Amino acid sequence: MIYRPMYVDKIMAYADTPFVKILTGIRRCGKSTILKMIMEKLHREKGIRKEQIVSCRFDSMEYEDMTAKRMYEELKSRLYEKGKTYFFLDEIQEIEKWEKVVNSLASDFDVDIYVTGSNSRMMSSEISTYLTGRYVAFRIFTLSFGEYLDFKNHYTSLEDYRVELANYIRLGGFPATHLQNYGQDEVYTIVRDIYNSTIFSDIVKRNQIRKIDQLERVVKFTFNNVGNTFSAKSISDYLKAEHRSLDHETVYSYLEKLEKAYLLHRCSRYDLQGKEILKTQEKFYLADTALRYGVLGYDADTVASSLESVVYLELCRRGYTVHIGKTRDGEVDFVAIRQNERLYVQVTERILSEKTEKREYDRLLEIKDNYPKYVLRTDEFAGGNYEGIKTMHVADFLLSSEF
Secondary structure: OOHHHHHHHHHHHOOOOOOEEEEEEEOOOHHHHHHHHHHHHHHHHHHHHHHHEOOOOOOOHHHHHHHHHHHHHHHHHHOOOOOOEEEEEEEEHHHHHHHHHHHHHHHHHOOOEEEEEEEHHHHHEEEEEEEEOOOEEOOOOOOHHHHHHHHHHHOOOOOOOOHHHHHHHHHHOOOOHHOOOOOOHHHHHHHHHHHHHHHHHHHHHHOOOOEEEEEEHHHHHHHOOOOOOOOHHHHHHHHHOOOOOOOOOHHHHHHHHHHOOEEEEEEEEEEOOEEEEEEEEEEEOOHHHHHHHHOOOHHHHHHHHHHHHHHHHHHHOOEEEEEEEOOOOEEEEEEEOOOOOOEEEEEEOOOOOHHHHHHHHHHHHOOOOOOOOEEEEOOOOOEEOOOOEEEEEEEHHHHHOOO
16 A cells, blocks of 8 residues: 555544544545554554454445444444544445434544545535544545656656656546556556446436436536636537537536545635626536546647646645636636635646746736745746746646745
């Protein structure tokens, strides 16, 4: 296992506290492995006996048709009699009313509880009823660029890190795809399996969707338009032009379900003058760039929008709330806010003319504050600073510790 301190260290800070630790994220992003890392850390560094650690994976056939009552009785029977019990409950959303079980265990016994899940039943709105004020949630993402380099260095071989950025964009960051030297076709086979299981188990089956072809058309439109602003209405109008009638509310419902299954991230626009979040023309980014290529096929012309996705996800990993910035005359790709910190980011694959360069920098120069501003690119450039705006290679930004 490759240690993932970005998550393990954050979660361990809450060990032996009364909070239930909830790990959420898309299927196969590494949640189960992170649980194993925490179990090992508790045993080796904190001296927790193995008998105190109880681990259950609820997507196993062993727990098929299990009720909340049976779950409670079984976990109660496995309590450690001489001290605290550490429960690690993987894919717990498979059990209906699991929240009541966890709440009862946390209230009645000396326990420390860690759970994972990968669909809408693990969203904050779904668990707050029973666990209000008693849980901390951690969003787990696929591998960051830095983690991807660690995996490559451990399991295969590394090229120059800027060359590896292109590979990372093309092949994505699902951990399972980097445990050996898979080719592109093999990677996309694995990714398609993740996509299909998410669509059919977490969306179609759970929501009893009958018109699967409609859902798939919405998915393909969204995947094709990563990084573009659009609305439910624009999807509906597009489908209508293809003689596929689908009302706005149904489209919006599908987008919401894709978001709740962690396939999509919604990025709202933020009016930098009016200081308010706008409700129209949002952008959506995928949980991993390989999803787009695994489902639609690789297309080199989409690298620019995939670069945006990679930067967006990195900002999210680091705890920023990310918006598109609306200026008076245009847009800034990202406004990232974390408590009292803020930064502005423009992402471009390459700048081929002075006119393009002026456009990229002028959007940031419109913003009259002293927060850090970046232009990120992948081509060659001279100098690293333009009127206070820092220019960086995308790879250097993703590996940087300065933000």
